[in-house]
Amino acid sequence: xxxxxxxxxxxxxxxxxxxxxxxxxxxxxxxxxxxxxxxxxxxxxxxxxxxxxxxxxxxxxxxxxxxxxxxxxxxxxxxxxxxxxxxxxxxxxxxxxxxxxxxxxxxxxxxxxxxxxxxxxxxxxxxxxxxxxxxxxxxxxxxxxxxxxxxxxxxxxxxxxxxxxxxxxxxxxxxxxxxxxxxxxxxxxxxxxxxxxxxxxxxxxxxxxxxxxxxxxxxxxxxxxxxxxxxxxxxxxxxxxxxxxxxxxxxxxxxxxxxxxxxxxxxxxxxxxxxxxxxxxxxxxxxxxxxxxxxxxxxxxxxxxxxxxxxxxxxxxxxxxxxxxxxxx
Ligand code: GLV
Numbered sequence: 001x002x003x004x005x006x007x008x009x010x011x012x013x014x015x016x017x018x019x020x021x022x023x024x025x026x027x028x029x030x031x032x033x034x035x036x037x038x039x040x041x042x043x044x045x046x047x048x049x050x051x052x053x054x055x056x057x058x059x060x061x062x063x064x065x066x067x068x069x070x071x072x073x074x075x076x077x078x079x080x081x082x083x084x085x086x087x088x089x090x091x092x093x094x095x096x097x098x099x100x101x102x103x104x105x106x107x108x109x110x111x112x113x114x115x116x117x118x119x120x121x122x123x124x125x126x127x128x129x130x131x132x133x134x135x136x137x138x139x140x141x142x143x144x145x146x147x148x149x150x151x152x153x154x155x156x157x158x159x160x161x162x163x164x165x166x167x168x169x170x171x172x173x174x175x176x177x178x179x180x181x182x183x184x185x186x187x188x189x190x191x192x193x194x195x196x197x198x199x200x201x202x203x204x205x206x207x208x209x210x211x212x213x214x215x216x217x218x219x220x221x222x223x224x225x226x227x228x229x230x231x232x233x234x235x236x237x238x239x240x241x242x243x244x245x246x247x248x249x250x251x252x253x254x255x256x257x258x259x260x261x262x263x264x265x266x267x268x269x270x271x272x273x274x275x276x277x278x279x280x281x282x283x284x285x286x287x288x289x290x291x292x293x294x295x296x297x298x299x300x301x302x303x304x305x306x307x308x309x310x311x312x313x314x315x316x317x318x319x320x321x322x323x324x325x326x327x328x329x
Contacts, residue, residue, distance in 0.1 A: 002045035002306050003064075007032055007052050010071065014295045021308045022046070034058075041065060046306045048298050049077070054090075056082035066328055067305035067315075071298040073097055073154075074235055075319060076208040083319075087326040090319040091301035095153060096293035097285040102157035104284040105233045108257030109201050112229040114138040115255065117278040139200060139227045139254060141165050147199025149192065149215065150206030150234065151177050158203060159185045170195050196223040201231070208235035216240065221247035231257040233284045236264050245270040248277055259284045 004022045006015060008031070018024050025040060032040065037052055041062035047054075050071040059065060059082055069091045070078065078090045111117050119136040122128065146162045148155045151173040159169045162185075169187040172195045176182070182189070192215075196202065202224065206212045216230065217240035224230070230253060232239050241262045247253050255276040261267040264282060271277060285291065301317055303309035305324075318324060 002308070003043055004046040004048065004302065004306075005040050005044045006048045007037065007040075008048075008050045008071075010048070010050075010295045010298075011292060014292075014299050017296075017299050018048075018302070021303050021306070038062070046302050048302055051077050053077050053079075054083075055079040056085070059083070059086045059088055063328070067091065067302055069298045069302040069305065069315075071294050074207055076235060078319070080320060084323060085329070087323045087329050089305050089315070089321075089323050091298070091305055091315050091317045092319055093294040093297040093301075094317055096297055097290050098153045098157045100287045100290040101154050101233060101284045102161060104259065104286075105154075105158045105203050105205070105231055106161055108233065108259060108278055108280065108284075109203060109229060109231045110141060111278045112231060112255040112257040112276075113141055113201060115276070118255075118275050121275075139229065141167065141201065143167065144200035145170060145198055147171070147190075147195040147202040148187070149173075149195065149202065149204050151181075151187070152205065152207075154233075155203075155205040156181065156185060158205060159187050170198060192220075193223055196220055197225075199228060200225065201229045203231045204234045204238050206234050206238060208237055212238050214238070214240045214243075216244075218243040218246070221252045224253050226251060226254065228253050229255045229257065233259045236261040241268040241271060244277075245274055248274045251276075 001023045004024055006024060006026045009028050015024060015026055038058055038061035041047060044062060045064050046067040048069045054068050056079060065088055067089045071093055073092055073094045075090060075092045083090045115136040115138045142165050145168045148159050148171040151171040162169050169185055170190040171187050172190055172192045176189045215238050244256060248256060257278040259280045260282055301315040304311040304315040307313050
């Protein structure tokens with residue numbers, strides 16, 4: 001039986017599925033440190049990860065490893081050049097999380113715009129003595145302009161929901177989406193600068209890469225409206241969190257919603273003392289149904305990628321399909 005490492009706790013019934021095909025080493029404890037990850041991968045044919053960094057050094061320490069299946073749509077933890085050089089297949093879990101993640105983007109955006117977390121903390125602290133006409137004034141979503149940066153599958157799901165809020169949708173993306181999608185979403189392409197100047201609510205849904213690092217920093221906050229909100233459901237590092245702290249403190253923008261952070265789970269401590277930001281611990285895809293779908297899809301990718309099961313050799317979500325069938329190098 002091929003040997004695999006499941007690097008994190010996941011649903012036990014998914015482990016049972018994997019055990020039908022593999023000898024499973026399951027880490028049910030803390031996130032594995034880099035040297036422990038290498039040690040546990042040394043004799044493995046496959047791995048199921050959820051954000052563990054896999055680079056040339058890790059692959060060199062795991063000469064039998066042929067497939068690494070990430071339980072996430074984002075795979076910036078994989079050095080794909082190293083995967084390709086070693087003929088190791090990487091897979092991810094797209095699509096199954098689109099709607100849950102888009103829902104959560106709205107939840108964060110609405111919480112930021114209407115100051116839900118901030119006012120709830122104030123209430124819990126026993127500060128509510130009387131209703132006041134100007135308590136926790138926020139900004140409207142209905143009838144406002146939504147700016148989506150990153151119009152992929154999740155960005156589109158997010159934009160689709162704007163119809164019910166009678167919002168104007170503008171978007172920025174590396175390339176324009178097909179005219180029929182623009183028409184369906186009633187979305188107008190804009191340059192990043194134009195979008196930042198015009199949007200009342202900016203949401204980030206771009207994959208992380210060297211190119212998207214600090215897509216939003218001091219120069220971008222300077223373009224935004226003082227009433228605007230910024231929501232990041234993409235990846236830490238797409239926003240310059242230190243610059244965001246300054247923009248929120250100085251009221252250069254009104255509020256922010258963050259589900260992802262630079263250096264998470266150790267976030268910039270200054271964020272904790274800024275009232276006009278809603279902070280959640282990377283849970284945008286976290287519904288029972290969606291996390292189950294992601295775990296099962298990650299298992300499907302690993303099973304098929306390692307050449308067993310009903311779809312042997314045809315994993316549903318190969319990132320680098322060209323390496324399929326090539327000998328490990
Ligand atoms: C979560 O962050 C994912 O990439 O699926």
